[in-house]
Amino acid sequence: MSEKRIVVGLSGASGTIYGTRMVERLVELGWEVHLIVSPSTWKVMQAEMGIEGVSPSTPLTQWLRITAGQAEHQVRTYNIRDIAAPMASGTFRARGMIVIPASMKTVAAIAHGYSDNLLTRCADCFLKERRPLVVVPRETPLSTIHLRNLLALAEAGAHVLPAMPGFYHNPRGIDDLVDFMVMKGLELLDIPHDFDMAWKGGEGRPAS
Numbered sequence: 310m311s312e313k314r315i316v317v318g319l320s321g322a323s324g325t326i327y328g329t330r331m332v333e334r335l336v337e338l339g340w341e342v343h344l345i346v347s348p349s350t351w352k353v354m355q356a357e358m359g360i361e362g363v364s365p366s367t368p369l370t371q372w373l374r375i376t377a378g379q380a381e382h383q384v385r386t387y388n389i390r391d392i393a394a395p396m397a398s399g400t401f402r403a404r405g406m407i408v409i410p411a412s413m414k415t416v417a418a419i420a421h422g423y424s425d426n427l428l429t430r431c432a433d434c435f436l437k438e439r440r441p442l443v444v445v446p447r448e449t450p451l452s453t454i455h456l457r458n459l460l461a462l463a464e465a466g467a468h469v470l471p472a473m474p475g476f477y478h479n480p481r482g483i484d485d486l487v488d489f490m491v492m493k494g495l496e497l498l499d500i501p502h503d504f505d506m507a508w509k510g511g512e513g514r515p516a517s
């Protein structure tokens with residue numbers, strides 16, 4: 310298998326920019342991205358990223374900041390209804406899978422093993438094979454149903470990484486907040502990166 314292969318699932322929660330930035334960053338870092346996008350994601354993307362008419366047939370370069378060469382060689386896209394795609398089986402090998410952002414519907418489906426599309430089936434396989442699965446839920450506030458489903462995911466071995474960026478790296482704008490979440494996802498997948506956002510313990514502050 311490719312040593313640098315990751316599955317990325319985008320679902321229809323707010324914060325589609327987290328998912329697009331994660332794909333862009335993985336590509337920049339030289340990873341092979343296997344991408345599954347839910348139908349609702351396209352609607353949310355249109356609403357909040359100002360990308361008109363985006364659909365599964367839209368070329369990747371029109372909604373991701375990657376080159377045509379990167380799109381051709383590093384990103385493979387799948388039809389979410391293609392339940393016979395390679396990652397619908399536990400025999401598919403990859404460093405990990407990240408669902409970013411994860412809607413409460415997709416969280417519920419993964420938490421309950423309700424694998425009715427390729428994204429949720431693939432996540433099911435990563436859990437059963439005890440391979441790294443990172444889920445980035447986005448909703449607020451959370452109901453007890455959401456909380457129970459997230460707990461079930463954590464108990465099953467997933468990393469639950471809420472889309473709750475920290476502010477201690479002094480973000481200058483939305484991109485810095487998005488990058489913070491992308492960095493946390495890369496770290497949970499054990500992927501080396503060059504983001505420098507770690508808390509420095511107050512280094513360099515004048516003593517007071």
Ligand SMILES: Cc1cc2nc3c(=O)[nH]c(=O)nc-3n(C[C@H](O)[C@H](O)[C@H](O)COP(=O)(O)O)c2cc1C
Pocket residue numbers: 319320321322323324347348349350352353356411412413414415447448449
């Ligand atoms: C603009 C917009 C924003 C949404 N934001 C969220 C959200 O933050 N969290 C969430 O769980 N669902 C959100 N939804 C609802 C989901 O898209 C919806 O539940 C959908 O069925 C999820 O399907 P999927 O998980 O297969 O993508 C949003 C929908 C729209 C249109």
